[in-house]
Structure formats: C-alpha cells, structure tokens
Amino acid sequence: MREMTIPESGSKRKLLDAAELLFAEKGFEAVSVRDITQLAKTNVAAVNYHFGSRDALLTMVMMRYMTPVTEERLARIESLERKWSGKSVPLEEIIDALVRPLVGQVRKSELAERLFYKLTGRICAEQGDGLPPQIEDQFRQVGERFSKAFAKALPTVPPEELAWRIHFVIGGMIHMLTHQELFHRVSGGASGTPTMEATLSRFIHFAAAGLREGTVQEEAPAKKGPQATFDF
Amino acid sequence: MREMTIPESGSKRKLLDAAELLFAEKGFEAVSVRDITQLAKTNVAAVNYHFGSRDALLTMVMMRYMTPVTEERLARIESLERKWSGKSVPLEEIIDALVRPLVGQVRKSELAERLFYKLTGRICAEQGDGLPPQIEDQFRQVGERFSKAFAKALPTVPPEELAWRIHFVIGGMIHMLTHQELFHRVSGGASGTPTMEATLSRFIHFAAAGLREGTVQEEAPAKKGPQATFDF
DNA sequence: GCTCGATTGAATCGTTCGTTTGACATTTTT
C-alpha cells in the first residue's frame, strides 16, 4: 500500500454530490437513480455497486449533512453549559446553538445556499417512518440534550407545555429553512449570508418570546413527564 | 328527469373517501390509484372515468378539505373586524381565526382525527409547485387577508419582520398538525378533542408571544413592502 | 506480461405505475 495514486476516480463522490443536489431540488421521492447517474455521468449500476441500493445512497446523503450538524449542536450546548457553569443558559443562546449549526454548515457544503437549506429542511421535515435509523438516533440525541437545557432555562414552564412549545419552535425552524428562498427573493438584498443571518436573528427572538410566554417568577412544579421526541 | 332514484351508486364518493384516507395515512406520492380503487372496491378505470386523472382526484380531495377551511377563516376574520369595528383585533383572536378552522373541520370529516390533522398538515406543507392552483389561490387569499389583520394588530412591527414572524407561526402550525399524534400519544388522556383544544390554546399563546416580541409602544414606520405569500 | 480484484458499461430483469381500451351491463330518453 504505497500511496493512493488515483484509485478512486471519484465516482462515489460524484454520485453523492449529484444525489444531494437533486434531492434538494426535487425532494427525496421525486428523484430516480437514473436522474442521479445521468447528472453524475456514471451508470445506473454504479449506485447499487457503491451503495447497495438507492435507499442506502439516500441515507448516506442525509448522514453527510446531519452528522456535522449534530456534532456542532452538541458541542455548542456543552460549551454553553460549561460557560454558564451551574447557572441556566440564556434562552437565546440555546436556540442559537440549536439552529445555527443547521444554517452554518452551508459553508462546508458545495451546494448552492438555497439548495442547502432546502435539503436540511427536507430531512428535518420527514416523518419517523421515512427516516433512516441513524438520522433518527441523532435527532433523539439532540432532542434529549436540548430538552434538558430548555427545561433548566425555563423552570417555571411545565414539562408538557414546554414540550409543545419546543415542538412549535422546530416547526418554525423547518419552515424557515424550506421556504426561505421565497422570502429572500422578494425581500432580499443581493448578499446571501448576511440576509440569512438577519433571518436567524429574527427567528431566535421569535422563538425565545414564544418559549418564555407567561413566564414571570413562579415556583417550578417540575413534574417528570414522559420524554417526547422531536424532529430536530 | 323525474327524480334522482339511485343514479349514483356512490362510486365517486367511495373513491374520494378511500383516497383521502390513504393520502392522510401515507402521503400524496406514496399512494397509487390501485391502492385507492382496491380500498374503494371499484375498478382502476373508475378513477380516470370519474376524475380524468389521478392528479385531478388528488386536487378534489384537497379542495374538499381546504375550501370550507378557507371560507371559515375568512368568515371569522371578517366577523372579528366587524366586532372590533375600526379598532385593531386582539392578536390571539386573529391567530384563533387562522388556526381553529383547520382543527375544527375534523367534526365534519369522516376521517379519524389524527388522519384529518395529518392530511391538512400535508396539504399546507406542500411546496408551491406541488399544489394545485385552486389551493394556492385559497392560500393567497387567506394570506393577504390575515397579513393585513396582523399588520393592524402589530403596527410597531416592521412589515418585513412581521412577514417572517408569520412565516414562523405557519411552520409551527403545520408541525403541530402533522406531528400531533406523536405527542397526544405519549402525553394524551383518553379523550381526543379536549386534548387538541388544549394544544390549540397552547399554540395560540405561543404564537402571540412570538409575534409580539419586542413590542412596547413605538411609532409605526409602516413602509409598504412587497407582499409575500404563505402556505397557510 | 500476466493475473486478479476493483470498477464500469450496456443490456435486461421483473415490477409497478397511470392510463386506455373495448366489451358488457344498466339506466334514461326517444
């Protein structure tokens, strides 16, 4: 095993790139392996050779996007809790740690910005049955971690009420990602990223206000309810 | 043309019922005309005979659900503005007028509750290209009407900021509808409707708080921006 | 030069899709 000369012609990568572009543009169900291989300029057999099946390729595309997002989310929330050692982390910073990794990974992607957001939004919007178990695991992990952080930041909100509010926040986040192009087009300036940064700031303040609703200064009943799962 | 003896054996209705049930359960793309005709106990040709195409049937199913919702929404907002003649309508009541028709039509449907919510959520979650123009027209109509109401209720929020906040609200609403079963299962009591009523109340307060965020008592700049469209 | 595993390509598999056909039955109109 001297050195990797050019053993891989990049066919596998080309397939992943083509697949993620098409999935983002048209949705996961609306893209055939023939569409993918045609854009990647390879053969239909290449998909099943490199990935085993169309579904496995789809899972790969999702994983390549969501894994760094999950890692950054968990790293950020842990960093926050270290920074505010013991004390509850400010709500806005928790939401930021949850959402920013989703929009921040755009730089590491070769996808156009609007396609990146669409793809991540599509992944998060999928139902339980339609998601590969690896992705679901990541969502569950993030969900448990951030649920605890939210609960600590909002001790006066009952657990079930809080679970619903988080649910609403997730929905707004997904909608922001999947439909942002519609908005940034009509209202947007020429620059891309600063616009999304402004949108992100808007969302964080919106979500924080909704989560905090009715909070004044009460006791925390903190009844331990069943843990709910989110599509983060 | 004496009287309608039994001219229609109900085949058309059976197809619509079967289609809406399957669409709600599995999504619009995952259901074939053979699935539908099998459940409706008719022939595959019946779909194209009665509706012309699968897409036309899909449109019919959507219209049968969304039309009364749109009408009730518009009726409610007009009733509210009559009630508060001239003055701005309270935010919570606007949101209620927007969301309650969606969850209220469940009584008029023969669909199981969770399926009803799923179906309406699916419709609202579809992208622009995937929606029939008739449905899009209804969304646009509702969007324009309620955008004005929100703008009047929140004069201190700049139009673009407000458009985004409404966007977030819609996302939360859709998520509440499509994923409510997951929540009502883990936390729910036996009774169905009161649980959804409680959820609706939670959502309204959440959305109102988010929409109001930062509002104190300022002047209204009210710069006329481009009208945005929502998937209501 | 040769072999052997890794990769690719063209052709094709069996299945399922939405749609269409034409024969047949039923009901309504003339």
Add this chain to the structure above:
DNA sequence: AAAAATGTCAAACGAACGATTCAATCGAGC
C-alpha cells in the same frame, strides 16, 4: 321497443422504476 347515455369491468398498454447480470476495462502487485 329501440336508441342513447351512463357506469363498470377485466385486460392490456407503454413508460419508468430499482435492481441485476455479465462481459469489458482498468490499475496494481507478482
């Protein structure tokens, strides 16, 4: 009663799907 319209049915259409086969090709190690 004849004719016309209306609805149903089994059968089949062409197209597209994911997956597979198998021969051809390529590059590295002996």
